[in-house]
Amino acid sequence: MGTETRAYTLEKFFQAAIAGEKAVAVWRQPNTTTVHACAQLSAGYTTGQPQLESSPFGFLFCPFQTAAPQPNTFIKAEVYFQDGSLTTVVDTPQHLLDHFYTLLEAENQNSWYTDAVAAQSQHYQTEQGFTTAVAKAVKAIQAEEMEKVVLSRNKLEPLPPHFSPTAAFETMAAAYPRAFISLVAIPGVGTWMGASPEVLVSVNEQQVFHTIALAGTQQAVENVADAIWRQKEIEEQAMVERYILSCFKKLRLREYTEVGPRTIVAGNLMHLRTDFKVNLKEVHFPTLGTDMLELLHPTSAVCGLPKLPALQFILAHEGYDRSYYSGYLGPVGSAEGAHLYVNLRCMELLEQEAILYAGAGITAESDPQKEWQETEHKMQTMRKVLLILND
Numbered sequence: 249m250g251t252e253t254r255a256y257t258l259e260k261f262f263q264a265a266i267a268g269e270k271a272v273a274v275w276r277q278p279n280t281t282t283v284h285a286c287a288q289l290s291a292g293y294t295t296g297q298p299q300l301e302s303s304p305f306g307f308l309f310c311p312f313q314t315a316a317p318q319p320n321t322f323i324k325a326e327v328y329f330q331d332g333s334l335t336t337v338v339d340t341p342q343h344l345l346d347h348f349y350t351l352l353e354a355e356n357q358n359s360w361y362t363d364a365v366a367a368q369s370q371h372y373q374t375e376q377g378f379t380t381a382v383a384k385a386v387k388a389i390q391a392e393e394m395e396k397v398v399l400s401r402n403k404l405e406p407l408p409p410h411f412s413p414t415a416a417f418e419t420m421a422a423a424y425p426r427a428f429i430s431l432v433a434i435p436g437v438g439t440w441m442g443a444s445p446e447v448l449v450s451v452n453e454q455q456v457f458h459t460i461a462l463a464g465t466q467q468a469v470e471n472v473a474d475a476i477w478r479q480k481e482i483e484e485q486a487m488v489e490r491y492i493l494s495c496f497k498k499l500r501l502r503e504y505t506e507v508g509p510r511t512i513v514a515g516n517l518m519h520l521r522t523d524f525k526v527n528l529k530e531v532h533f534p535t536l537g538t539d540m541l542e543l544l545h546p547t548s549a550v551c552g553l554p555k556l557p558a559l560q561f562i563l564a565h566e567g568y569d570r571s572y573y574s575g576y577l578g579p580v581g582s583a584e585g586a587h588l589y590v591n592l593r594c595m596e597l598l599e600q601e602a603i604l605y606a607g608a609g610i611t612a613e614s615d616p617q618k619e620w621q622e623t624e625h626k627m628q629t630m631r632k633v634l635l636i637l638n639d
């Protein structure tokens with residue numbers, strides 16, 4: 249590793265990567281203030297099923313569907329940026345580094361990648377279309393074809409004039425201190441940003457494995473202790489818990505701690521959350537992170553239960569391509585371990601607009617109109633960022 253002592257801004261780092269047509273990721277962990285960024289200078293971002301334990305340092309960005317048209321991608325941290333200074337990986341070819349330093353010194357345009365194909369062919373679900381799909385899902389659940397399905401939709405919102413991805417990142421980071429904040433730009437894939445409330449799999453520097461069951465949604469009240477949950481939300485979240493437990497069972501893992509469900513606040517909303525942890529120093533299971541990632545994704549918090557009929561229902565009735573929404577993303581292979589989050593409360597940047605994404609868990613008691621409202625409330629997380637930037 250080499251360290252460059254000259255100070256650069258996050259914007260300079262991001263825009264140098266874009267000018268050089270490199271993949272770049274920027275992130276901030278929940279309840280911390282350090283902003284991290286990395287870029288890959290060599291070519292090739294497509295990856296297979298992630299292997300967390302043997303991964304070099306970098307950032308994973310994977311779609312909702314494991315057999316999706318979009319690939320799993322990995323941005324190897326050949327250049328790592330934190331607090332204004334750069335660190336480079338020792339085996340990065342010198343000519344690529346030299347070129348990147350030249351770009352860092354240049355006056356680059358404010359720009360980002362867009363997925364031109366998605367922009368043209370994407371279908372946007374209407375209120376009528378969404379509520380019809382929800383009503384069909386309720387019928388299918390009542391007919392016991394499945395227990396729960398998460399239906400989602402997308403919507404176009406104009407970007408504010410002079411939109412800057414890194415300024416938007418900083419706005420998100422300030423607005424949502426408890427979320428995982430991300431900005432990912434990959435040539436040929438596009439640019440995504442979000443403020444996720446949901447850990448998918450993490451293994452920290454103390455070798456503690458962590459996942460959560462997050463479900464049930466209502467608008468935030470002033471005092472979290474006053475939150476009252478209906479049976480529908482309690483059962484919906486319990487299904488996600490059961491699903492995680494079934495994954496542990498498949499791996500014959502019995503030693504875990506379970507705390508919750510507790511009410512947590514995510515932006516303008518509240519959810520029910522149960523935390524599951526395994527101390528890998530005590531339980532010998534070196535590949536638990538990778539194994540659980542493979543079993544969990546997509547969880548019943550974003551797909552449904554049982555997984556297969558729910559997925560088939562989504563593909564048949566949602567009427568659009570989720571792409572990387574409700575996929576997962578985060579840093580892996582660093583000294584701090586691997587920290588993967590579900591790609592929720594997110595948006596994809598086009599040239600003049602953003603595609604916002606949100607979904608809602610449908611059970612036998614769901615009311616189509618209320619589920620539509622719930623997706624509206626979830627989209628508010630990103631809409632608020634655009635509004636702040638508009639002022």
Ligand SMILES: C=C(O[C@@H]1C=C(C(=O)O)C=C[C@H]1O)C(=O)O
Nearest residue numbers: 463464465549592606607608609
């Ligand atoms: C699907 C989303 O969120 C998920 C679904 C929830 C629900 O159905 O209540 C709650 C939290 C998330 O696990 C989303 O934000 O788009």
